[in-house]
Amino acid sequence: MSIRQSLLAILDQGPCYGYQLRGEFDRRTGSTWPLNVGQIYNTLDRLERDGLVAKADTDSEGHVYYAITDAGHDEVTRWLDSPVIRTQATRDELAIKLAIAVTLPGVNIAEVIQVQRAASLRTLQDLTRTKNATSEPESAEELAWMLVVDSMIFAAEAEVRWLDHSETRLARASARGFAEPLPLSTSSPKRGRPVKAEPAAQAAQAGQPAPAGPLTTDAVR
Amino acid sequence: MSRALAPATELLRLDGIAQHYGKGETAVTALAGIDLTVSRGELVAIMGASGSGKSTLLTIAGGLSKPTSGEVIIEGQWLSDLPPTRIAMLRRRTLGFVFQDFNLIPALTALENVTLPLELDGWKSRKARAAGLEALASVELDDHANRYPDDLSGGQQQRVAIARAVVGTRRLILADEPTGALDSTTGELVLRMLRSRVDAGAGGILVTHDPRHAAWADRVVFLRDGRIIDQSAPAGVDTLFADAQRA
Ligand SMILES: Nc1ncnc2c1ncn2[C@@H]1O[C@H](COP(=O)(O)OP(=O)(O)OP(=O)(O)O)[C@@H](O)[C@H]1O
Numbered sequence: 082m083s084i085r086q087s088l089l090a091i092l093d094q095g096p097c098y099g100y101q102l103r104g105e106f107d108r109r110t111g112s113t114w115p116l117n118v119g120q121i122y123n124t125l126d127r128l129e130r131d132g133l134v135a136k137a138d139t140d141s142e143g144h145v146y147y148a149i150t151d152a153g154h155d156e157v158t159r160w161l162d163s164p165v166i167r168t169q170a171t172r173d174e175l176a177i178k179l180a181i182a183v184t185l186p187g188v189n190i191a192e193v194i195q196v197q198r199a200a201s202l203r204t205l206q207d208l209t210r211t212k213n214a215t216s217e218p219e220s221a222e223e224l225a226w227m228l229v230v231d232s233m234i235f236a237a238e239a240e241v242r243w244l245d246h247s248e249t250r251l252a253r254a255s256a257r258g259f260a261e262p263l264p265l266s267t268s269s270p271k272r273g274r275p276v277k278a279e280p281a282a283q284a285a286q287a288g289q290p291a292p293a294g295p296l297t298t299d300a301v302r
Numbered sequence: 303m304s305r306a307l308a309p310a311t312e313l314l315r316l317d318g319i320a321q322h323y324g325k326g327e328t329a330v331t332a333l334a335g336i337d338l339t340v341s342r343g344e345l346v347a348i349m350g351a352s353g354s355g356k357s358t359l360l361t362i363a364g365g366l367s368k369p370t371s372g373e374v375i376i377e378g379q380w381l382s383d384l385p386p387t388r389i390a391m392l393r394r395r396t397l398g399f400v401f402q403d404f405n406l407i408p409a410l411t412a413l414e415n416v417t418l419p420l421e422l423d424g425w426k427s428r429k430a431r432a433a434g435l436e437a438l439a440s441v442e443l444d445d446h447a448n449r450y451p452d453d454l455s456g457g458q459q460q461r462v463a464i465a466r467a468v469v470g471t472r473r474l475i476l477a478d479e480p481t482g483a484l485d486s487t488t489g490e491l492v493l494r495m496l497r498s499r500v501d502a503g504a505g506g507i508l509v510t511h512d513p514r515h516a517a518w519a520d521r522v523v524f525l526r527d528g529r530i531i532d533q534s535a536p537a538g539v540d541t542l543f544a545d546a547q548r549a
């Protein structure tokens with residue numbers, strides 16, 4: 082997880098105490114993902130348990146400093162050298178919503194897409210305004226903030242583009258008669274075996290493979 | 303439809319614009335009843351699938367073609383009331399148009415292309431030249447002023463077309479995909495420039511497929527099959543009026 086590695090990378094610059102680490106993380110990420118002190122100490126505990134940091138001196142004000150170990154330093158190098166693989170993008174929530182909506186009768190899917198697109202564009206407009214209010218970054222902190230804002234802008238853009246694409250894809254599919262809603266295929270109980278209650282039937286089917294439909298893993302990816 | 307005086311902040315109003323092409327079986331409805339206003343200090347983006355009517359809307363708004371029905375009102379003047387010479391003058395003085403295919407004149411240099419509307423309007427050539435160079439500088443092309451379009455890249459030609467649309471005192475800028483040939487950073491440069499002209503009191507319509515560029519607008523209008531299906535305005539009318547008053 083990136084908080085763990087981010088804190089470790091900061092500690093690689095020298096020993097810090099918990100509250101100090103929080104401030105360092107904040108100013109290096111444009112104050113976009115504020116961490117609470119509890120998260121910081123939890124992370125430090127786990128890093129210590131894994132041998133990546135060790136408790137160092139305590140200063141006169143009682144601050145406990147944490148110092149990185151050799152293993153911790155290696156971990157930082159490994160993190161910086163390897164790409165981040167996005168397995169679960171946040172957009173999946175939207176992809177799943179759209180995929181489900183396509184299979185339901187009586188849903189105006191074009192409207193679902195349009196409502197989402199207008200909302201995503203509004204986000205994009207807000208981010209662009211924020212960015213437009215500042216000129217070229219004039220410090221490392223501002224640069225860090227700008228990188229984060231840009232990343233959000235490009236993510237919102239990707240979402241809008243994906244919605245445009247989905248709209249066209251859907252129009253093509255319905256023109257060819259492939260966008261019909263899916264009726265339930267798992268609801269009919271097995272012949273000859275009376276079913277007492279609905280939950281029991283569902284539990285019995287829980288282990289079975291998912292029915293064929295647009296919501297295969299490929300569709301969501 | 304009343305002919306009440308338009309508010310002073312209103313630059314452009316489209317009233318029930320419809321555009322049909324052809325007759326009978328082959329008839330195409332490019333626009334079906336568009337109402338839209340653009341105020342001073344306001345940039346409106348138009349998005350929509352290919353063929354949804356964006357370019358048609360823009361050429362009608364710019365007085366380049368007459369709609370089948372409906373009214374175009376620019377700074378309180380009903381285009382249907384004006385003789386062609388007055389419409390041409392309006393286009394030279396008030397309107398800046400960026401065409402989807404740039405429309406540069408090959409026999410003229412970049413600077414001459416930019417200053418052409420000013421020269422036609424009787425500007426002294428020294429003054430026109432200074433304004434032209436200023437417009438070219440706003441798209442970071444003043445060092446290419448004496449090149450001919452054929453000797454410029456596609457993106458550079460597009461920036462010349464943009465400079466021509468904002469040169470001098472143009473108050474209404476109508477841009478059809480002005481960033482299509484530009485890389486991401488240059489596209490942003492152009493949008494920042496358009497935004498600052500608009501913040502200084504101009505008004506504009508920007509047709510774009512690029513959501514990141516549409517996001518520079520105060521309002522995004524979505525077209526589908528010649529109709530407005532939705533509009534998005536983030537911070538809403540408040541900022542819009544604040545901008546208009548500042549202008
Ligand atoms: N002169 C014409 N005669 C007949 N049909 C036309 C004419 N001009 C445009 N159309 C039709 O009107 C519709 C709208 O065209 P328009 O050029 O406004 O689309 P657009 O939204 O700008 O598309 P794009 O994103 O591809 O530029 C299209 O169906 C087009 O084929």
Ligand SMILES: [Mg+2]
Pocket residue numbers: 356357358402478
């Ligand atoms: Mg077009």
